[in-house]
Amino acid sequence: NSPAAPAKPRISVIGTGYLGTTHAVCMAELGYDVIGLDVDAAKLDLLRAGTVPFFEPGLPELLTKVQGGGRLRFTDSYAEIAQFADVHFVCVGTPQRKGELAADLQYVEAAFSSLAPHLDRKVLVVGKSTVPAGTAVRMEQLLASQAPCKDVELAWNPEFLREGFAVQDTLHPDRLVLGVRTEWAEQQLRAVFAPMIESGTPVVLTDFATAELVKVAANSFLATKISFINAMAEVCEATGADVTKLAEAIGHDARIGRRFLNAGLGFGGGCLPKDIRAFIARAQELGVDQAVSFLHQVDAINLRRRARVVDLGQELLDGSWTDRRVAVLGAAFKPDSDDIRDSPALDVAAAIGRRGANVLVYDPQALDNARQLYPDLQYAASAEDAVRDADLVMLLTEWREFRDMSPERIGTLVRRRNIVDGRNVLDPAQWRAAGWVYRALGRQ
Ligand code: NAD
Numbered sequence: 001n002s003p004a005a006p007a008k009p010r011i012s013v014i015g016t017g018y019l020g021t022t023h024a025v026c027m028a029e030l031g032y033d034v035i036g037l038d039v040d041a042a043k044l045d046l047l048r049a050g051t052v053p054f055f056e057p058g059l060p061e062l063l064t065k066v067q068g069g070g071r072l073r074f075t076d077s078y079a080e081i082a083q084f085a086d087v088h089f090v091c092v093g094t095p096q097r098k099g100e101l102a103a104d105l106q107y108v109e110a111a112f113s114s115l116a117p118h119l120d121r122k123v124l125v126v127g128k129s130t131v132p133a134g135t136a137v138r139m140e141q142l143l144a145s146q147a148p149c150k151d152v153e154l155a156w157n158p159e160f161l162r163e164g165f166a167v168q169d170t171l172h173p174d175r176l177v178l179g180v181r182t183e184w185a186e187q188q189l190r191a192v193f194a195p196m197i198e199s200g201t202p203v204v205l206t207d208f209a210t211a212e213l214v215k216v217a218a219n220s221f222l223a224t225k226i227s228f229i230n231a232m233a234e235v236c237e238a239t240g241a242d243v244t245k246l247a248e249a250i251g252h253d254a255r256i257g258r259r260f261l262n263a264g265l266g267f268g269g270g271c272l273p274k275d276i277r278a279f280i281a282r283a284q285e286l287g288v289d290q291a292v293s294f295l296h297q298v299d300a301i302n303l304r305r306r307a308r309v310v311d312l313g314q315e316l317l318d319g320s321w322t323d324r325r326v327a328v329l330g331a332a333f334k335p336d337s338d339d340i341r342d343s344p345a346l347d348v349a350a351a352i353g354r355r356g357a358n359v360l361v362y363d364p365q366a367l368d369n370a371r372q373l374y375p376d377l378q379y380a381a382s383a384e385d386a387v388r389d390a391d392l393v394m395l396l397t398e399w400r401e402f403r404d405m406s407p408e409r410i411g412t413l414v415r416r417r418n419i420v421d422g423r424n425v426l427d428p429a430q431w432r433a434a435g436w437v438y439r440a441l442g443r444q
Contacts, residue, residue, distance in 0.1 A: 007191075008031070008032065008033075009032065009085075009086040009087045009188065009191055009192055010032065010033050010034075010084055010085045010086050010087075011024075011027050011032045011033070011034045011035075011085055011086070011087050011088075011089065011192070012034070012035045012036070012037060012081035012084060012085035012087070012088045012089065013027070013034060013035070013036045013037070013088075013089045013091055014037050014038075014081070014088060014089065014090045014091060014092060014111050014115065015037075015038060015090065015091040015092035015093065015107070015111065015129070016036040016037070016038040016040075016043060016044070016047060016074065016091075017038075017043075017054075017091065017092075017093060018054055018056070018163060018166065018270070018339065019091045019128065019129075019159055019161065020036060020038070020089070020091030020092075021036065021047065021052060021053070021054075021059070021063075022056065022059060022161060022166040022167065022170050023089060023091055023128065023159070023170060024036040024072060025059060025062050025063050025066055025072065025167075026062070026167060026170040026171050027089075027192075028066035028069075028071040028072040029062055029065070029066055029171065030171075030195050031071070031195075032071065032192075033071055034066075034071060034072045034073075035072075035073055035074065035075055035080070035081050035084055035085065036072065036073075036074045036075075037074070037075055037076060037077070037078065037081050038074070038076065039076060041076065044074050044075075044076060047063070047074045048073075048074050050063060050064050050067055054338055054339070055336075055337060055338035055365040055366075056163065056164070056166050056167070056337075057164065057165075057167075057336060058167045058168075059166065059167055062167060078114045078115050078118050079118050081115070081118075082115060082118030082119055082120075082123075083118075085123065086123055086124070086188070087123065087124045087125075087126060087188055087189075087192055088115060088123065088124070088125045088126065089126045089128050089157075090108065090111050090112065090115075090125065090126065090127050090128060090129060091128045091129060091159075092107040092108055092110075092111045092129055093107050093129070093270075094107065094108060094129050094130055094131055094274075094278075095270070095274060095341075096273070096274040096277055096278065100281065101277040101278065101280050101281040102132070102277075102278055102281035102282070103130075103131065103132055103274065103278035103281070103282075105131065105132075105135060107129075108127070108129055108131060108135065108139070109139075109142070112125070112139050112142050112143065112146075113142065113146065116142060116143050116146035116147045116152075117146055117147070117148070119143070119147040119148065119149050119152045120147075120148045120149050121149050122149055122151040122152060122153070123149075123152055123153075124152075124153050124154075124155060124185055124188045124189070125139075125143060125152060125153070125154050125155075126154075126155045126156070126157050126189065127139060127154065127155070127156045127157070128157055128158065128159045130158060130159075130215045130216065130219075130271065130275055130278075131156075131212055132212065132216075132278055132279075132281070132282035133209045133212045133213050133216075133282060133286075134209070134212070134282070135212060136154060136156045136179065136208035136209075136211070136212060137208060137209075139154060140154045140181075140208075153181065153182060153184060153185045153188075154181070154185075154208075155178060155179060155180045155181075155185045155186075155188075155189055156179035156208050156211040156212055157176070157177060157178055157179065157189065157211065158177050158179075158211055158212070158214055158215035159215075160173060160174065160175075160215070160218065161173075163269070163334070163336070163337040163339055164334065164335065164336030164337050165336075171196070172196070172199075172201070173196060173201055174201075174202075175201065175202045175203070175204055176189075176193055176196065176197070176201055176202070176203045176204070177204045177206065177211050177214050177215075178190075178203060178204070178205050178206070178211070179206050179207055179208045179209075179210060179211025179212065180205065180206075180207075181207075181208070186205060190203070215275070216275050216276075216278070216279045216282075219271060219272050219275040219276065220275070220276050220279055220292070220295060220298075222260055222267075222272065223267055223272045223273075223275075223276050223295075223298050223299075223302070224294070224295075224298050225260040225261065226260055226261075226262075226266060226267050226272075226302070227266070227267075227297070227298040227299075227301040227302050228261075229243065229246075229247055229260075229261045229262065229263045230263055230264070230266055230301050230302065230304075230305050230441075230442075231301050232246055232247075232263065232442070233263040233264075233305075233441050233442025233443075234301075234304070234308075234442070236263075236442040236443060237308075237441075237442060240444060241443075242442070242443040242444065243263040243424075243441070243442030243443055244263065244424050244442070244443055247261040247262065247263060262423070262424060263424055263441055263442040264305070264398075264422055264423040264424050264441055265305050265306065265309055265344045265345070265348070265396055265422040265423060265441070266301075266302040266303070266305040266306065266344055267302055267333075267344075268333035268334075268341070268342040268343050268344045268345075268347070269333040269334060269337075269339060269341055269342055269343070270333075270339055270341035270342065273299070273302075273342045274342070276295045276298060276299060277295075277299065279292055279295060280292055280293075280295050280296065305344070305441060306344055306347050306348050306351070307351075308441060309348050309394070309396070309420060309422050309441065310348060310351050310352060310355075312420050312439045312440075312441070313326065313352060313392055313394055313420050314355075315439070316392055316418040316420065316437060316439060317391060317392055317418070320356075321352055321355040321356045321357040322355075322356040322357070323356065323357075323358060324356075324357050324358065324391040324392060325357075325358045325360070325389055325390045325391050325392075325415065326352055326357045326358065326359050326360070326390060326391065326392045326393075326394060327360050327362070327380070327383075327386040327387040327390040327392070327393045327394065327414075328345060328348070328349040328352075328359055328360065328361040328362070328386070328394050328396055329362055329363075329383055329386065329387075329393065329394065329395045329396060329397070329399075329402045330345040330362075330363055330395065330396040330397025330398070330399060330402065330422075331343060331345050331346050331349070331361050331362075331363035331366040331367060331369075331370040331397065332345070332363055332365060332366035332397050332399075333345070333397070334397060334398075335397055335398050335399040335400065336399075337365070337366070338363075338365040338366040338368070338369055339366070339369070340366050340369045340370050340373060343366075343370075343397075344396065344422075345361075345363075345396035345397045345422075346361070346370055346373070346374055346377075348394070348396055348422070349361050349374070349377055349396070350374055350376075350377065353376065353377055358378070359377055359378060360378050360379070360380045360385070360386045360390070361377050361378065361379050361380065361386065362379065362380040362381075362382060362383050362385065362386035363397065363399070364399055364401055367379050383401060383402065383405065384410075384413060387410055387413050387414050388413050388414070389413075389414065389415045390413075390414045390415060390416070391414075391415050391416045391418060392416070392418040392419070392420065393410065393414060393418065393419045393420070394419075394420045394422060395419065395420070395421050395422055395423060395425070395426065396422040396423070397423070398423040398425045402425070403425045403426070405426075407426075407430055407431045407433075407434035407435075407436055408434050411434050411435060411436065417434070417435050417436040417437060418436070418437045418439075419431060419436050419437070419438055419439070420439050420440070421438065421439070421440040422440075422441065424440050424441065424442070424443070426438070426440075428440065428443070
């Protein structure tokens with residue numbers, strides 16, 4: 001005799017990072033009353049003042065709008081959100097554990113342990129964080145043992161948003177995956193996501209383990225596709241073939257598809273690398289490590305591209321980095337983001353810095369984050385400042401601003417016209433015509 005889903009459930013979002021802030025703002029945009037909770041006081045101060053603490057196109061405007069409408073506020077009090085909300089979304093981080101492949105679940109455990117003792121009426125707790133299969137069952141047991149109300153239910157609802165497209169992906173997802181135990185939990189989630197479901201978003205209804213696995217399977221597939229084309233790039237380099245033509249040609253096959261077939265410096269960020277590693281670790285625990293052993297190769301191919309870019313640069317500098325001025329264009333792990341977690345660009349910048357180069361890094365959005373993680377690198381205020389007097393320019397994150405650079409204009413600023421296009425986004429003919437020595441991954 002469970003209560004029916006409230007017509008307009010009140011929502012809390014626990015963990016207001018990239019995922020949680022976006023989710024909280026978008027839920028408020030859908031018309032819900034929302035509270036976001038975090039343990040990071042500085043982040044809460046920024047959010048309360050209407051500032052999104054990271055770069056995400058469209059999100060600041062939406063935050064201002066929903067805050068102005070009084071539909072979103074922020075707190076650090078678990079007691080407050082427990083009293084307020086009917087549905088709690090857990091969006092805390094699950095980074096890679098230091099020195100191991102496995103995911104660090106301490107933040108998920110802390111969030112559930114902090115919330116549970118305050119739950120004195122039937123509510124739904126929804127895990128959104130990316131977690132190893134089996135975590136939901138453990139969190140369900142935690143709720144059962146620590147929540148005063150014995151009817152609290154759990155659901156798992158993995159998130160697929162892409163940084164840079166987070167608002168669009170949250171409001172118009174490709175699909176909703178609802179991992180639930182009961183019809184009641186399903187009803188609550190269908191009520192929350194009603195605007196998306198009514199506009200045709202497919203719903204995949206499933207159990208906890210499948211919901212958890214869907215997310216890591218999706219990321220494993222995407223990582224594999226990138227590493228596949230990068231493996232082909234290695235073969236192209238050995239044969240004189242051109243991987244960009246190869247990708248175009250195989251991409252015309254609808255069974256393969258062109259997307260995620262961009263050969264280059266490979267993937268990074270706060271999701272793909274740690275998710276495939278956590279998957280390997282979990283598969284080992286489950287005794288099915290052979291099933292995902294290919295992911296070791298996916299990871300290794302990906303990391304080899306970083307070393308290859310360093311080699312390409314060194315060839316252009318006649319074998320030595322010592323005291324050479326190198327402009328690194330890009331610090332974020334991908335364009336339209338300020339996220340530098342496991343950034344290939346910064347990894348390469350640090351590697352050539354260690355080899356004795358004078359590296360100057362520029363990125364349109366990620367410099368503050370980069371400075372914190374790599375205080376020993378030098379940073380420039382603009383792309384033009386970065387390339388001035390450079391012996392080598394390395395394009396390592398494909399921001400629009402870099403794709404649109406004029407080889408003639410940049411050519412007047414540098415000392416030597418050497419460029420490594422680490423993302424295969426420039427037109428080699430155009431750059432060579434302007435007198436540049438152009439090198440890229442997987443092509444001559
Ligand atoms: P993040 O590091 O940006 O945010 C995590 C937030 O949780 C931080 O603000 C942190 O202060 C807060 N936090 C930590 N412990 C807490 C606690 N006990 N109580 C309340 N808040 C706490 O991480 P993120 O990128 O938003 O990722 C969160 C989860 O979402 C991860 O599992 C990630 O794999 C998954 N995910 C992320 C994305 C993405 O694009 N960033 C996409 C899909 C899924």
